[in-house]
Amino acid sequence: MKAPRPDYSVDAGQSPGTWLLRGVMRLESPEAYARAFEPIVASLTKLPAISLDLSQVVFLNSSGIRALADVLLLAREKRCQVTLFGSAAVPWQKKLASSLTALFPEFVMRVDR
Amino acid sequence: MSNLTVLGAFHEAPAQPLSAIEMEVVPIDLVTEWRRCGMIADFMADYMVYGFERRETARSVLSTVMNELVENAAKFSADARTPARASIRNHGEVVLLEIRNEASDKHVASLKELLPVLAHDDATAVFRQRLQDRRGLGLALLARDYRATVGATVEPADAGGKATVCLRVAMSAAEVEQR
Structure with a gap:
């Protein structure tokens, strides 16, 4: 039997260090997120700046927010600048922008696209 | 006489809801196919949105x-084969979301620690601390991001059984619609 198709995707954008995340990200464990975010983590250790476009992520559960925070903590450690893009039309993304501003003032999350 | 222990800000339900849905789920089903958690949440939200003007927003929240x-x-039931009950009740000004399940002793202990703190301290500070301590963020996130009050009742176990926890999240209708 074939494994079900994932509800989400993590794709590299056209420019180096740009990432486009899409779909429903309600993964079951930190390990599952570590696998999903592996290419993003690899890129932030090699580049001075990366961007994550979350605007097409319909849902992200609290394990995902934890995993995203872990990415930002690592970026801070590696001195990699991170810009996040979100959509103001998606409630959790507006909330995330507010949380991130409080916790990671050095990173920008734009929720206008 | 009730032996219920109340933890944190447990919002008492007003009389009758304007609208409600309650579903029984078996945790083993959720564990074996994790996306069922989201399917249930989406279905219950879809069912309830007709009571709100900003339906897309209410569905998402x-x-x-x-x-x-x-x-x-799914994660903290004591016995994955004992059903849990999930409900959403719209009381007009307030919306109550609830899960009732037989919880592991470890989970009960964790709620006894977290919920009183969430009820009294700044939710952002609690969220930040749990992020630093690498502990679960879910309930602190709901309190912080959705200005929700989070409380629980714990019903002691029968002989040989496990405690039943009713975890309740109360949100204003304005917050559900992000007004």
Whole structure:
């Protein structure tokens, strides 16, 4: 039997260090997120700046927010600048922008696209 | 006489809801196919949105909150084959989202520590601390991001059984619609 198709995707954008995340990200464990975010983590250790476009992520559960925070903590450690893009039309993304501003003032999350 | 222990800000339900849905789920089903957590949350949110003007927003918020509660039951039920009950009740000004399940002793201990703190301290500070301590974020996130009150009742176990926890999240209708 074939494994079900994932509800989400993590794709590299056209420019180096740009990432486009899409779909429903309600993964079951930190390990599952570590696998999903592996290419993003690899890129932030090699580049001075990366961007994550979350605007097409319909849902992200609290394990995902934890995993995203872990990415930002690592970026801070590696001195990699991170810009996040979100959509103001998606409630959790507006909330995330507010949380991130409080916790990671050095990173920008734009929720206008 | 009730032996219920109340933890944190447990919002008492007003008389009758304007609208409600309650579903029984078996945690083993959720564990074996994790996306069922989201399916249940989405279904319950879809069912309830007709009571709100800003339906797309209400769907997103209700599903987000319900998903955290259903995932909670999937992860922390004492016996994965004992059914849990999930509900959403719209009381007009306030919306109550709830999960009732037999919880592991470890989970009860964790709620006894977290919920009183969430009820009294700044939710952002609690969220930040749990992020630093690498502990679960779900309930602190709901309190912080959705200005929700989070409380629980714990019903002691029968002989040989496990305690039943009713975890309740109360949100204003304005917050559900992000007005």
